Amino acid sequence: MAGGWAKDGAIQDQIDSTVNDAVALARSRMGDENNTKSLSECEECGDAIPLARQEAIQGVRLCISCQADDDKRTAKPAGFNRSGSKGSQMR
Numbered sequence: 766m767a768g769g770w771a772k773d774g775a776i777q778d779q780i781d782s783t784v785n786d787a788v789a790l791a792r793s794r795m796g797d798e799n800n801t802k803s804l805s806e807c808e809e810c811g812d813a814i815p816l817a818r819q820e821a822i823q824g825v826r827l828c829i830s831c832q833a834d835d836d837k838r839t840a841k842p843a844g845f846n847r848s849g850s851k852g853s854q855m856r
């Protein structure tokens with residue numbers, strides 16, 4: 766039975782190459798390097814984007830507050846509904 770685990774190394778290699786492929790694919794989908802360059806000013810409000818944020822997020826286009834607003838708009842409301850119905854059941 767112990768021999769069955771001999772291929773662990775090979776599986777790990779497969780996982781590593783899959784991750785690398787995914788990263789390469791994500792990068793290629795973002796387009797060329799010019800398109801992944803972070804903006805120094807927010808696309809939405811024109812506020813300066815902190816350099817740390819520009820470096821942390823490749824191709825960042827929004828300042829922190831505009832990004833937060835954007836996240837709220839794109840967030841799925843399903844999670845809120847679930848917790849809301851659970852709360853009403855407990856009452």
Ligand SMILES: [Zn+2]
Nearest residue numbers: 807810828831
């Ligand atoms: Zn902004």
